[in-house]
Structures are given as C-alpha cells and as structure tokens.
Amino acid sequence: MQKELLVLIDIDGTLLSPGLSPRIALSRAIRDFTGSVIEFEIKHLAGLTDPLIVKNALLSLGFSEAKVRDNGFVDKILERYCRYLKEIYPCSDDKHVFPDVPDFLRFLSELPMVRLGIITGNIRDGAFVKLSAFGLDRFFSFGVYGSDSEDRNELPLIALRRVRILFNEEYSRDRVIIIGDTHRDVVSAKVHGMKSIAVVRRVEWLRKIEESDPDLIVKDFSEIERVRDFFRTVNIL
Template identity: 30%
Template sequence: MTLLILWDVDHTLIENAGVSKLIYAAAFETLTGRPPRLAAPTEGRTDPGIMRAFYQLHGLAMPPWERVERALAQAGARHADLLKAKGSVLPGAVAVLTLLGERSGVVQSTLTGNIRANALVKLSAFGLDTLLDLNLGAYGSDGERRAELVGVARRRFADARGREPDRTVLVGDTPRDVEAALSGGAEILAVASGIHSPADLHAAGAGKILDDLTDSARVLTALGLDG
C-alpha cells in the first residue's frame, strides 16, 4: 500500500506573512512598468489564475504565460531573504513531515498554486524542501485549474515509480484545496490554519478537518495511519 500525500504550501506548511502579495506586485510592476493599484487576489488560486485576475482588476490583458512565469520566478528569488525574515513554518509542520517521512509506503510531495520556482523558494527558506520529494509534485506552472494538478502529481508518481499510488491525500487550508481533491480523485485532509474556518472547509465538502498540525498523532489518525 502506497500513500501519496500532497501538501499545500502557503498557510498549510508555512506562513508567508504577506510576502506572496509582494512577489505578485513586483512581477506585475516588472511586466507593466508601473506598480499595481490593487492587491493580487489569492486565497487558494494558482499563480496563472492569480495573475490573470490581477491583470483584469487593472483592466489589462495578461501577456504570454512564459513572460509572466519568468517575472514571478525573478520576483520570488528577490524576496527570498524577506520571506526568511518575516515568514515562518507553521506549528507542527516539521514534526509531522519528519514523522511521515519515516513511514514505509508514504511518499510526500506538494500540490500548490505556486509556480515550481517559488514553491522551492518558500520551502527551502525554512528547510522543508529536504522533507519532500518535489519532483513528484504539481505546481501552478503545470496548469491554471487546481483540480488538474492532482492528476499531474499522480502521473509524475507513476512515471517515477512504475505504478500509481494506492491512495492520494491532499492536505490544504482552503475550499479550493477541498474542491481540487474531490474533483481530482484524491482524498482531502483540510487544516484550518489559514483564513478559512472549519465550518468553511466542511461546507466545501471536507470530511476530515484539523485546526492545525500540532498534534502529530491526530494527523496520522486523520490520514488513516494510526497504529
């Protein structure tokens, strides 16, 4: 039995302390030559969706994605030190990732709306990149619809391991994570560590919901790994 756990990044594993919005603003300014008037709409969207909505808020058409992704990666790299200074790992994340990494048959990666380059910036800022197999993950650079990313991760797992995982669980903090898991054919473990309450996550369809990751035993139980 192989379990593939796909972790969301922002507000599930780390707190970015507003640095994400600074990255989107910096990329926007690089591409348009002027700072944005409004903040980027995020809340569980993928980077392509965030930037498309960001441009629409300003009455502009988004340029080709290749240019946008390059600007985002450059902005992410420029803000790495600020993220380290202002951001933090969420309580319990390191302990849970480490404990799960010791479990036979458990493989951990990411499913995040961040482009891969910026997911790596965020995870490596706090040493989490070494606890995950990032080659098996799915990222905003892989598609605009978050639900599509579940299939991307499962295919990468199958290509690397020769078979699909027996179970796939997405761990995330937003209703969009819940929707992505359920429509993408994965199980969902919702964590109310972002702006969404347990009631919000339940209304979105999550059956298993934790307040945070601080109780490793409860996380394992919720993943069906107790015992």
C-alpha cells in the first residue's frame, strides 16, 4: 500500500554515538594500504560519506588525484575497514544509543502512513554493524548509504528511486523528511525541495544548523510534542 510520507534518518550523531571504534577501524584499514597512520577527528567525519572520508584522508597523505579517484583502491580500504569494524565494534564500551531514540523510533514506526528508511554516509555494511548492535535495524525497511554515492546530496534522489523499485511507491519531494544532526543533512534535503528536522546533539554545531535553515530544530527527540506538531503540518497526525 502506498504510504503518504517518506522519513529518512541519519545514524551517527542522530540515533547513536558510535564511539571511537569506527575511527580506529578506518585508521587501521588506511594504514594497511598506505603504511601511514591517520588520527581522525569528528570534524573529518561529520556529515560526510565514508568514501569521501577515505579520499580526503588519501589526499592529506599526499596521494595523487588519479590514485584517489581510483574507486577500486578506495573500495579495498573500505572493505578492510568493515572487517575491522565487525571485529571491534560489538565489544567496544563507548558506543551508545541516545536515550530519546527508542521512543522516537517507536513513535515513527507506529504511524501507518510513514515509510521509514535510513540515509547515511556509512557504507551499507558499516551501517548494519552499527544499527544491529542495538537492534535498531528492525525499525527500517530500507536505506541509502555512502556506498550508493560519495555525494551526500545525491542520496535523497537515490532513496526515491529505491522505494519505487522495492515497494512500488512514489513520493513527491515535499513528502520527504530528512532527519539528521548536521547542516549537511539539512542541505541534502533543501537542494531537492524536501523537508528537514535537525537534532542538535552538539551545541557547537547549532550556528551552522541554524544557517542551513531546517524546517524544525530540536535539542533531542524527547521534544516529541514539537515533532508531533510538525507532522500535523504535513497532515500525518
């Protein structure tokens, strides 16, 4: 049955804090192929896709543009990253789901006219590792990932094509809501005429988020009544 609204949610910083293990896994993978060690900071990662993060890292190490554009090389690094992530993520003790997330996802999943999906810069296998560690994958019927495109702004259009193929559903762009924690999430919605909700997990990012002009800003998902009010404006509640 055709649903009325497509809601796409980011993972890192929005649903959960992955801790340091993904950075460690990626640093190890890059070291394996380059012999160099990179210390990733959050500013190198937030809102970017995994392939773009790797390409930026390779450029910073002095690799040529031609080598960086070699997707086969980048893919090998990301495959190794996933192997390390599967080993160390389940037993890491600094990852956690934000406490407001379970109730928020239950609220969304109980809306019969909403199709709920993932939109993330993580490659597909990495996204599954992170979500499944907390059982969050059960809330989502599909996803679009950094492995679909290194350009985050392309992911919303890929999502529209994917729901058409998987569920035979069509959504106009004003019936899509993207939820994330960075200004890049907001921009990826606005460039396509889609709606956005920004959750401010880091107060230092508030200014950039405000400048990107999302349709709704919340400090976290415990502000469920404000989210309900927003959904009423799109005739879902």
